[in-house]
Amino acid sequence: MLKIADLNHWAGGLIVACENGKDPIWKIHSFSLDMNSLYHLGTKIGLVTGRRLHTGQPGDTFSAGQKPIMEIRMKEADMAEANASNVALDLLRIHSIITRALSITSEKSQRFAQDGFPDASTKEGFLCYARSFVSVLHGHHLTENELAFPYFRERLPDAPYDLLIVQHQELVHVLDEVKAAIEEVSADRQAAASLNRLNQALRRLADLWHPHIGIEQDHFTAAKLEALINREEHIRLGKLFAEHGQKHMGPGYLVVPFLLYNLTPEERVILARNMPFLLTHLLVPVVWKARWASMRPFLLS
Numbered sequence: 001m002l003k004i005a006d007l008n009h010w011a012g013g014l015i016v017a018c019e020n021g022k023d024p025i026w027k028i029h030s031f032s033l034d035m036n037s038l039y040h041l042g043t044k045i046g047l048v049t050g051r052r053l054h055t056g057q058p059g060d061t062f063s064a065g066q067k068p069i070m071e072i073r074m075k076e077a078d079m080a081e082a083n084a085s086n087v088a089l090d091l092l093r094i095h096s097i098i099t100r101a102l103s104i105t106s107e108k109s110q111r112f113a114q115d116g117f118p119d120a121s122t123k124e125g126f127l128c129y130a131r132s133f134v135s136v137l138h139g140h141h142l143t144e145n146e147l148a149f150p151y152f153r154e155r156l157p158d159a160p161y162d163l164l165i166v167q168h169q170e171l172v173h174v175l176d177e178v179k180a181a182i183e184e185v186s187a188d189r190q191a192a193a194s195l196n197r198l199n200q201a202l203r204r205l206a207d208l209w210h211p212h213i214g215i216e217q218d219h220f221t222a223a224k225l226e227a228l229i230n231r232e233e234h235i236r237l238g239k240l241f242a243e244h245g246q247k248h249m250g251p252g253y254l255v256v257p258f259l260l261y262n263l264t265p266e267e268r269v270i271l272a273r274n275m276p277f278l279l280t281h282l283l284v285p286v287v288w289k290a291r292w293a294s295m296r297p298f299l300l301s
């Protein structure tokens, strides 16, 4: 069963799905599409089976199209078997997204400060990418402060939680400078001076970021957490932390592709396990495709 409310924080009220039965029905909520667009979307993910449209309400629950959805879920289940969940590995994955984005924004801000933006679309894509980076880093800190650290503190009391929280505060302070510089770049037609300010703030951020994640990764290792937490609990925590982070990041049409495509295809599939499948199979590749297209040059394929 799929529940519309489950996807609301990602999709801003959108849900598209189909029912089982002789004459399956597409249900759409808070989203206007004509019949051709709907069929285009459905064909892309192999779900089109019916012709009638029906408007759903928030909180509606209905059966999903059994066959295609089962096929997708089985593939993901295979991957889950091959890569046992471990919350330490989830932490490493989000760190690697942030580390890559920090390096890309630093490198590109320097290059664009020297050479200028080659065109308006590149500037737009860079701004979307940099804003997503800020949002994801902010969300990651909140998840650690509010969920991960309180949970680990009881089980791994020796980690320096107070130091890590102070470091988060220092990171947030520099992140505010990064955010301000991004908005200056956005408003500035020439942008070289703002890009240099952004680059300097990103360097200060990198000076704090690398030692900080070094401490986290030394203390919260896969081996330690494997010994302390059973597999079901790792899966539960993975989903809990992912949902918490995602609720504090946005907008979804930028942040979700940003998360997925700063990872290699192998790691991307593992991250996607903690996301609603309609998000990864319909919203990102089809519905939101044009909205994040300008970020493509900064992402992995």
Ligand SMILES: [Fe+2]
Residues within 6 Å of the ligand: 141, 144, 164, 168, 212, 216
């Ligand atoms: Fe942290």
Ligand SMILES: [Fe+2]
Residues within 6 Å of the ligand: 091, 095, 140, 144, 213, 216
């Ligand atoms: Fe972290």
